[in-house]
Amino acid sequence: MSSIRYQxxxxxxxxxxxxxxxxxxxxxxxRVTLKFSLILEDDGDLEALRYARRAMIREERxxxxxxxxxxxxxxxxxxxxxxxxxxxxxxGWCREKISELVARANRASEELRRLSE
Numbered sequence: 138m139s140s141i142r143y144q145x146x147x148x149x150x151x152x153x154x155x156x157x158x159x160x161x162x163x164x165x166x167x168r169v170t171l172k173f174s175l176i177l178e179d180d181g182d183l184e185a186l187r188y189a190r191r192a193m194i195r196e197e198r199x200x201x202x203x204x205x206x207x208x209x210x211x212x213x214x215x216x217x218x219x220x221x222x223x224x225x226x227x228x229g230w231c232r233e234k235i236s237e238l239v240a241r242a243n244r245a246s247e248e249l250r251r252l253s254e
Contacts, residue, residue, distance in 0.1 A: 139243045140178040141186060143219070143235065147171045166224065171231055173219040182246050183216055189241035190214065193234070207231055209238070 147169070177183055193209040202208060207230055212221035223231050 139239075140246050141182045141239055141242050142176040143173045143239050144176075145171070145232070146174050146218075168222055169225055169228060171219075171221045171223060171228065171235075173235055175216065175218055177216065181249055182242070185246035185249060186214060186238070186242040188245050189238050192241065193238060207234070209234060 175186075177186075190209055197208055197210075205224075205227065207221070207223050207227045211223070212219050212231075212235075219235060221231055221235075
């Protein structure tokens, strides 16, 4: 079982009804704050998350980012959550990157546990 888990808690922007939600998706310059709650089993998991993020940032700097691709330098990460303010057009990309971040962090956490045994 994964020791690091997350769940998206992003709420729609205030004042946006069902009809206006379509307009929000069409406006590529509109910003949204993605929120993900984190469930960590121990302090080592937070360090594994930070390690995975640093690795992803190094990769971005080495290979470069695609046009309009959000950087892993942008999200704010704490023990309880990840917050990432992005353009609406970048939301899908960001969700993929958070998923990859957590997967890498879980692998790093498992490796650290295995090495400490």
